[in-house]
Amino acid sequence: MxxxxxxxxxxxxxxxxxxxxxxxxxxxxxxxxxxxxxxxxxxxxxxxxxxxxxxxxKTAFLYGRTPAWSKRSVLRRDQHICAFCGGHGTTIDHVVPTSRGGRNTWLNTVCACETCNRRKADRTPAEAAMPLRFAPRVPLWREVTPRP
Known part of the structure; x- marks a missing residue:
């Protein structure tokens, strides 16, 4: 039991x-x-x-705000699927690179495989000719909470 x-x-x-x-x-x-x-x-x-x-x-306070951003949560949200090629993703990539003012937010980060992350480098997806397969979004709590 x-x-x-x-x-x-x-x-x-x-x-x-x-x-x-x-x-x-x-x-x-x-x-x-x-x-x-x-x-x-x-x-x-x-x-x-x-x-x-x-x-x-009352349980509303648990879900009243969005989940905090973290690399692990981005990987969970995207189910370890690379946003560029659809392969197995192990890293995160910034849509707008941090060197250009991009921040660690839900809408600016996606899961990426190491190859695509290196290939995109310090460019936007449009500049690198690497369109996103899905748009980054703010996840639901159940998507980023570890399951027992």
């Missing part, structure tokens, strides 16, 4: 916790058991599979 699912009061899944953590939540009376293994007990509690919180937890 990988963990106990914790639901908000509106039955949306929030996250998973360990069984000891789930039991502590029951003791503190912040959650109630929605589903459990009835034949197994931990003290007075059945072993929980799903808990539901007693009070609603």
């Amino acid at each position: 990988s963990g106990v699912v914790v639901l908000n009061t509106d039955n949306t899944a929030l996250h998973t916790v360990s069984i000891p953590h789930a039991i502590r939540m029951l003791i503190r009376q912040v959650a109630i058991i929605e589903e459990a293994l009835e034949d197994r007990q931990i003290g007075p509690y059945p072993v929980p599979l799903v808990l539901r919180l007693v009070r609603y937890v």
Whole structure:
């Protein structure tokens, strides 16, 4: 068993916790058991599979702003696909080179393979005659958040 699912009061899944953590939540009376293994007990509690919180937890603050830019997140957003040739990308490239005022932003960086990155060098895609296969964009949180 990988963990106990914790639901908000509106039955949306929030996250998973360990069984000891789930039991502590029951003791503190912040959650109630929605589903459990009835034949197994931990003290007075059945072993929980799903808990539901007693009070609603607002989660909008987690997704109210855009994800912070990082090289790793750019690679995740672009799924390690080179924006120039479509091959396996391992580096990032600036659409407007940093030497010309380009910055580390979602809309100015793309994933690139080492060959294309070297070939483009210190030029824009138009100057290097290397059109982008897809436009850079601000990603959704789920695209750049590591999956367990």
